Every structure is written in structure tokens, then in C-alpha cells.
Amino acid sequence: MRIVILLCAIFYIATASEFAPNSACKECHPLIYDEYMSSQHSKASIFKDEIHAAVWSKHPKNIKLKAYGCAHCHTPAASNLKELTAPNNGVVPDVNNTTHTDGISCAYCHRIKSISLGAKRNKNILSADPKSFFGDSNISKTTPFHTVIVRDVNSSSSDICMGCHSHKKNKFKFNVCITTMPKSSDTKSCVSCHMPKQSRESNQTARFHGFAGINSYAPMLEEHVELGFEKIKDGFSIVITNKTPHALSLHPLRVMQLRVSVDNKALKSVNFLKLIGSDGKPTPPWLAKEVVLNSVIQADESRVVEFTYDLSSKSKIDVVLGYYLVNPKALKGLGLEQSENVKRFRIFKEQSFKL
Numbered sequence: 405m406r407i408v409i410l411l412c413a414i415f416y417i418a419t420a421s422e423f424a425p426n427s428a429c430k431e432c433h434p435l436i437y438d439e440y441m442s443s444q445h446s447k448a449s450i451f452k453d454e455i456h457a458a459v460w461s462k463h464p465k466n467i468k469l470k471a472y473g474c475a476h477c478h479t480p481a482a483s484n485l486k487e488l489t490a491p492n493n494g495v496v497p498d499v500n501n502t503t504h505t506d507g508i509s510c511a512y513c514h515r516i517k518s519i520s521l522g523a524k525r526n527k528n529i530l531s532a533d534p535k536s537f538f539g540d541s542n543i544s545k546t547t548p549f550h551t552v553i554v555r556d557v558n559s560s561s562s563d564i565c566m567g568c569h570s571h572k573k574n575k576f577k578f579n580v581c582i583t584t585m586p587k588s589s590d591t592k593s594c595v596s597c598h599m600p601k602q603s604r605e606s607n608q609t610a611r612f613h614g615f616a617g618i619n620s621y622a623p624m625l626e627e628h629v630e631l632g633f634e635k636i637k638d639g640f641s642i643v644i645t646n647k648t649p650h651a652l653s654l655h656p657l658r659v660m661q662l663r664v665s666v667d668n669k670a671l672k673s674v675n676f677l678k679l680i681g682s683d684g685k686p687t688p689p690w691l692a693k694e695v696v697l698n699s700v701i702q703a704d705e706s707r708v709v710e711f712t713y714d715l716s717s718k719s720k721i722d723v724v725l726g727y728y729l730v731n732p733k734a735l736k737g738l739g740l741e742q743s744e745n746v747k748r749f750r751i752f753k754e755q756s757f758k759l
């Protein structure tokens with residue numbers, strides 16, 4: 405009897421920190437699985453995200469310490485997370501280890517119970533049982549593979565995201581990335597915009613697991629940013645209204661660009677970006693101590709951009725709002741200047757106005 409209990413205890417300790425691989429969900433949740441596989445969460449490792457890999461290849465924690473701290477958010481289900489994030493022990497990301505290539509895995513995300521707030525970064529608090537998953541059900545269920553457990557009524561659905569997305573500080577205690585939390589009065593949460601409810605063939609409604617973002621499914625987010633046109637003295641203005649609870653283009657590598665042409669004649673484009681650095685000059689994130697320039701469009705802001713132009717009574721104004729994933733000025737330093745996928749300008753929203 406004692407031996408059995410002891411064995412159970414050892415078994416529990418051995419499995420408690422383990423996460424079922426993504427492939428284990430495929431058979432019973434095939435549509436969600438396919439969507440998820442196309443998402444950036446499934447591609448968050450250095451093996452599937454060339455931008456992440458490029459930044460990691462230059463990072464002092466790689467060059468000097470071989471300590472892949474990024475794993476806390478980019479591959480949090482790693483079977484050897486502790487060793488992987490510790491310095492100079494010979495453990496580095498391994499392409500043959502599926503827990504290193506799975507990215508932000510299904511089982512990891514569905515075990516997030518709550519978050520604990522931290523100065524450097526937040527942390528996710530997980531369900532103790534590796535086969536108990538939170539869903540949006542308000543009753544517990546048992547399935548042949550796992551149980552479904554009920555989330556605390558006080559937790560907001562955005563908590564599931566803010567363990568990783570809230571902020572990240574470097575060694576100078578400077579915040580390199582920040583995502584502001586929706587206010588409690590907001591009717592929209594991270595989940596409602598980035599995982600909208602979908603009608604599926606099976607007639608079930610379920611949350612979209614492609615995680616609409618800048619890398620993929622950007623058109624699904626277009627409705628949350630409005631473009632407007634106003635005629636003013638000596639020209640016109642374009643108004644960009646951000647109806648989201650966070651700044652547009654959250655990552656410091658991005659550049660958002662407004663391209664306007666009148667009767668097919670292109671005017672000078674306008675960039676919205678956040679440059680981080682020190683002594684007034686841009687630096688890589690690990691050396692940054694200050695915001696050098698910040699022209700990104702903030703949460704709930706309406707940005708008015710004025711153009712001096714002699715419009716005719718029949719002028720047609722074409723407006724394009726789009727992105728570069730990586731600031732074109734940083735491409736070379738990161739060795740990404742050959743990648744068409746990274747280099748290309750991505751159209752987020754287009755609209756034409758006629759006088």
C-alpha cells in the first residue's frame with residue numbers, strides 16, 4: 405500500500421510540470437488545431453520565427469551566457485525550462501525536442517489559472533493537474549482525455565494573455581514592451597478582438613485560434629481602426645482613430661506607415677513608431693534606457709495628419725495604412741535584409757475618399 409502511494413506521489417511530481425503536446429489535441433479538436441497551427445503562437449520558437457531567431461542570435465544572453473530566458477514566454481511548455489533558462493550549462497533550444505518547437509502550446513495556455521504581477525515581467529499561475537484545462541464553460545466536465553475545470557468568477561479573460569503580454573523590463577529596469585490592460589469598463593477584451601467567436605461547419609460557435617495579429621489574419625482586426633478624411637484650409641487631413649485599448653504597433657521593432665496619394669500622385673509617407681535606446685540614439689532592446697522617439701498612435705487616440713495640397717473639385721484620395729514587421733533601418737543589423745517575408749510592406753487597411 406505504502407509503495408503504491410509513494411509511486412503515485414513520484415509519478416505526480418514527474419508529470420506535474422509536463423504539458424501534453426499540441427499533437428495530442430488534434431484528433432478531438434481538429435478545426436481549432438488547424439487554426440492554431442497557422443497562428444504566431446504556434447510559431448513562437450527560434451525554429452519557426454526568423455525575427456525572434458535573428459534577435460536571439462545577437463542577444464548577450466545567447467552570446468555570453470547561453471541562457472534562453474525568452475522561453476518563459478516563447479516556449480513556456482519546455483520540458484527542461486529551468487535548465488534552458490539557466491546560464492552556461494550546455495542546455496540550449498533543441499530542434500528535436502517538440503516541447504521546444506511547440507511554441508505557446510495548447511495545454512500551457514489552457515492551464516493558466518491566474519497571473520502574478522511582477523516588476524520585470526508578470527508570471528502565469530497554472531492549474532496543478534496537467535490534464536485539467538480551463539475553458540469558457542461554467543460547469544466542470546470530464547472527457548476521455550482530460551477534465552474541463554471552471555475559472556474563478558473574478559478573473560478577467562484578458563488575464564490569460566497578460567502573464568506574457570503585459571510588459572518586459574531589461575537589466576536597466578527599462579520597459580522594452582508594454583501592453584496596456586483594457587479598462588474594466590471596456591466591453592472588449594483581448595479575447596473578444598483577437599479570438600472572435602466563429603461559426604463553424606459543425607454549427608458550433610468557438611473562439612478563433614489563429615490569434616489575429618500583425619503576422620497573420622490582420623484583416624480580421626481592421627474594423628478596430630478607422631480612417632477619416634477632412635478638408636481643411638490649404639489642404640486636407642487624414643484622421644486615424646484607434647478603437648483598441650492598446651497603442652498601435654506594440655512591438656518596438658515595428659514601423660506603421662501611412663501612405664496617401666491624390667489622383668495617383670504619392671505624397672510623402674508618414675511613420676508611426678517607437679524607438680528605444682540610450683543617449684538619444686536607438687539601441688538594441690537589451691541596451692535601451694529610454695524612449696528616444698514615440699509617435700505611435702495611443703489607445704483610444706484619434707491622430708490627425710495634415711497634408712498641404714491644392715485639391716481639385718474631383719480629386720480622389722487613396723489612403724493606405726500598413727506596416728513593416730521590422731524597421732527597415734534594423735534589417736541589416738539583424739541579417740534579415742534577404743527575407744522577403746520580413747521586408748515586405750503589409751497593408752493593414754485601405755480606403756478611398758472622393759470630393
Ligand code: HEC
Pocket residue numbers: 424425426428429430431432433510511514537538539540541545547548549550552
Ligand atoms: C479524446 C478526445 C479529446 C482530446 C484528445 C482532447 N480533448 Fe479537449 N475536449 C474533448 C471533449 C469531448 C470536450 C467537451 C466538449 C463539450 O462537452 O463541450 C473537450 C473540451 C475542451 C475544452 C473546454 C471547452 C469548453 O467547454 O470551454 C478545452 C479548453 C479543451 N478541450 C482543450 C483541449 C486541449 C488543450 C487538448 C490537447 C492537450 C485537448 N482538449 C484534447 C475531447 C478531447
Ligand code: HEC
Pocket residue numbers: 453455456457459460463465473474475476477478525526567568569571572619653654655657729
Ligand atoms: C515576458 C514575456 C516575454 C519574454 C521573456 C520574451 N518575449 Fe519576445 N515577445 C513577447 C510577446 C508577448 C510578443 C508579441 C508582441 C507583439 O507582437 O507585439 C513577443 C514578440 C517578440 C518578437 C517579435 C516577433 C515577430 O515575429 O514579429 C521578437 C523578435 C522577440 N519577441 C524577441 C524576444 C527575445 C530575443 C527574447 C529573449 C531574449 C524575448 N523575446 C523574450 C513576450 C516575451
Ligand code: HEC
Pocket residue numbers: 444445447448449453456476477478480508513564565566567568569594595598599615616617618619620621
Ligand atoms: C505564454 C505566453 C503567452 C500567452 C499566455 C499569450 N501570448 Fe500572445 N504571444 C506570445 C508571444 C511570445 C508572441 C510572439 C510570438 C512570435 O512572434 O515569436 C505572441 C504573439 C501574439 C499576437 C501577435 C500575432 C501576430 O500575428 O502578430 C497576438 C495577437 C497575441 N499573441 C494575442 C494573445 C492573446 C489574445 C492571448 C490571450 C488569450 C495571448 N496572446 C496569450 C506569448 C503569449
Ligand code: HEC
Pocket residue numbers: 426429430433436437438440441445508509510511513514538539540561564595599609610611612613
Ligand atoms: C494563447 C492561449 C491559447 C492557446 C495557445 C490555445 N487556446 Fe484554446 N482557448 C483560449 C481562450 C482564451 C479560449 C476562450 C475560452 C476561455 O476563456 O478560456 C479558448 C477556447 C478553447 C476551447 C473551447 C471552445 C472554443 O473554441 O471556444 C477549446 C476546445 C480550445 N480552446 C482548445 C484549444 C486547442 C486544442 C488548442 C491548440 C491546438 C488551443 N486551444 C490553444 C486560449 C488558448
Ligand code: HEC
Pocket residue numbers: 562565566569583584585586592593594595597598617618625626628629647648649650651652653654655658
Ligand atoms: C478593440 C479590439 C482590440 C482589443 C480589445 C485588443 N486588441 Fe490587440 N490589436 C488590435 C488591433 C486592431 C491590432 C492591429 C494593429 C496594431 O498593431 O495594434 C492589434 C494588435 C495586437 C498585437 C500585435 C502587435 C504587434 O506590434 O505585433 C498584439 C500582440 C495584441 N494586439 C495583443 C493584445 C492584448 C494582449 C490585448 C488585451 C490586453 C489586446 N490586444 C486587446 C485590436 C485589439
